[in-house]
Amino acid sequence: MNEMKQKNIESTKFDIPPELQGQVEITTIDKIYNWGRRSSIWPLMFGLACCAIEMICTAASRYDFARFGMEIMRPSPRQADLMIVAGTVTKKMIPQIVRLYNQMPEPKYVVAMGACASGGGPFKEGYNVVSGVDRYVPVDVYIPGCPPTPQALIHGLITLQRKIDTQSIKKVRWYSKEPIDAIPVPLLGPDVVDPRQNAIIREQAEKIIEQSETNAAGTAQVEQA
Numbered sequence: 462m463n464e465m466k467q468k469n470i471e472s473t474k475f476d477i478p479p480e481l482q483g484q485v486e487i488t489t490i491d492k493i494y495n496w497g498r499r500s501s502i503w504p505l506m507f508g509l510a511c512c513a514i515e516m517i518c519t520a521a522s523r524y525d526f527a528r529f530g531m532e533i534m535r536p537s538p539r540q541a542d543l544m545i546v547a548g549t550v551t552k553k554m555i556p557q558i559v560r561l562y563n564q565m566p567e568p569k570y571v572v573a574m575g576a577c578a579s580g581g582g583p584f585k586e587g588y589n590v591v592s593g594v595d596r597y598v599p600v601d602v603y604i605p606g607c608p609p610t611p612q613a614l615i616h617g618l619i620t621l622q623r624k625i626d627t628q629s630i631k632k633v634r635w636y637s638k639e640p641i642d643a644i645p646v647p648l649l650g651p652d653v654v655d656p657r658q659n660a661i662i663r664e665q666a667e668k669i670i671e672q673s674e675t676n677a678a679g680t681a682q683v684e685q686a
């Protein structure tokens with residue numbers, strides 16, 4: 462076991478007799494569990510816009526995020542742990558992104574790479590752009606930049622590893638007794654509709670109908686007079 466791996470998993474609370482050092486490690490379930498996950502994060506292979514070019518570059522030989530245990534990008538959400546949202550999230554794409562997120566098994570993580578994925582970027586408030594992917598899926602790490610450099614992406618991935626290091630098997634959502642509900646897939650019509658907002662949309666529509674009926678009744682009374 463090399464020095465770096467040893468440092469990540471060992472617990473310093475107990476002394477190991479000198480004759481067993483190098484052969485025995487004492488650690489906690491949390492540490493070994495987190496070490497296993499943080500050292501084998503497989504990203505889902507997809508990109509949305511210019512930021513994806515930087516992500517591809519980070520996976521290639523010069524930067525090579527396999528050095529962090531992110532060995533291979535998986536083309537199937539069922540084999541992926543990490544969704545890197547690299548690029549502009551359009552209203553046309555968000556239903557597919559949410560569907561892919563739902564298809565990823567727990568534990569799963571999301572990195573918003575770049576200004577567009579984090580908040581809409583230069584296209585914020587555009588007619589076809591979602592102002593941040595976190596409106597639909599939970600984001601663990603945001604990486605600023607337009608586009609972020611490969612170094613920035615690597616920094617974001619290391620930040621994610623540090624976040625994983627702090628998780629406890631007792632508190633993680635995928636082991637809680639309550640079922641984890643899938644995120645409702647947004648509907649794309651003339652605009653994108655978030656099904657979680659259905660009650661509010663219905664209420665507002667009813668108010669508008671009520672108001673227009675009142676106005677119509679008022680107009681009819683004036684005409685009769």
Ligand code: SF4
Pocket residue numbers: 510511512513547548549574575576577578582583606607608609
């Ligand atoms: S943040 Fe900049 S580089 Fe990245 S997708 Fe948006 S416009 Fe392109």
